[in-house]
Every structure is written in structure tokens, then in C-alpha cells.
Amino acid sequence: MLETSSKKSLTHHFFYISVLLKALNGIAEVILGVSVFFISKETLTQFVAFLARVELSEDPGDLIANYLVKAVEHYTFTNQIYISIYLLIHGVLKVALVYCLLKRYLWAYPTAIVVFGLFGAYQIFAYVHTPNLNLIILTILDVVVMGVTYLEYRNLKRG
Numbered sequence: 001m002l003e004t005s006s007k008k009s010l011t012h013h014f015f016y017i018s019v020l021l022k023a024l025n026g027i028a029e030v031i032l033g034v035s036v037f038f039i040s041k042e043t044l045t046q047f048v049a050f051l052a053r054v055e056l057s058e059d060p061g062d063l064i065a066n067y068l069v070k071a072v073e074h075y076t077f078t079n080q081i082y083i084s085i086y087l088l089i090h091g092v093l094k095v096a097l098v099y100c101l102l103k104r105y106l107w108a109y110p111t112a113i114v115v116f117g118l119f120g121a122y123q124i125f126a127y128v129h130t131p132n133l134n135l136i137i138l139t140i141l142d143v144v145v146m147g148v149t150y151l152e153y154r155n156l157k158r159g
Helices: 002-038 041-058 063-073 077-102 108-129 133-158
Strands: none
Touching (some): 041 063, 077 108
């Protein structure tokens, strides 16, 4: 009995920490989404040039610096709006779901699992078209959060 209780407690703590991290990620996405909306291509180009200048002077073949310079060259108003809306929707949904999970609304647990699963599926789809290690890392984190959310939901329904 004590062992089961300590497992539930450990699961609960892991769940709590993981959804708080998800909330922080969601808040960052909302802030970034609003920022992206207001940052012009010229400002972004100047910022990337400033960041890349030193690195490219030391190593003209630097992969990340060259990627950023090329990416900003292809940055359009349509990209800007898409990125902004995507980040805002993604962030607001995360924060709202985390709030509902922390309030222990039972309907929020399966909803969060489905929504985070859809985010993960989209991230895999995006990875296939534009390979980016960050997408894989985010997907793995989504799967972990989905798992602990399921365990927490199961424990709440039993208890």
C-alpha cells in the first residue's frame, strides 16, 4: 500500500513539474508569437546579420549562422503571419490546458492528451518536410507529458 502511494506521489510530482514546464513553454510561445507579429523583416535581417557577423568572420562555413542568414532572406509577410498565429494558438492552448489540468478538471486530461498528440503529429509532419532536431525534441517531450498526464488521470479516477 505504501509503495503504491509513493508511486502515485512520484507520478503526481513528475506530472506537476512537466505541466508547469509546458505552461512556461506556452507562455514563451505567446510572447514570441506577439513579438514575431511586430518585428519587421528589416529588423530581423539586421539582428541576424549582427549575430552572424562575428561567427561568419571566424568560420565562413558555420552551419547555424549560414542557415539563419538564408532563412531570413526567405522570410515573407506570409511567413511572419503564419509563425505568429501558430505560436499564439499553440501557446494559448497549452496554457489553457495546463490551467485546467492543475484545477483537476477531469475532461481536461483526455483533451490534453489528444491536443498534445496532435501537436506531436504536426511536429513529425513538419520534420519530414523540414528536418529540425528541435521538432524531434519537442515531440518526445509531448509524448512524455502525454504519458504522465494519462497516469495522473488514471490515478485521479481511481482515487
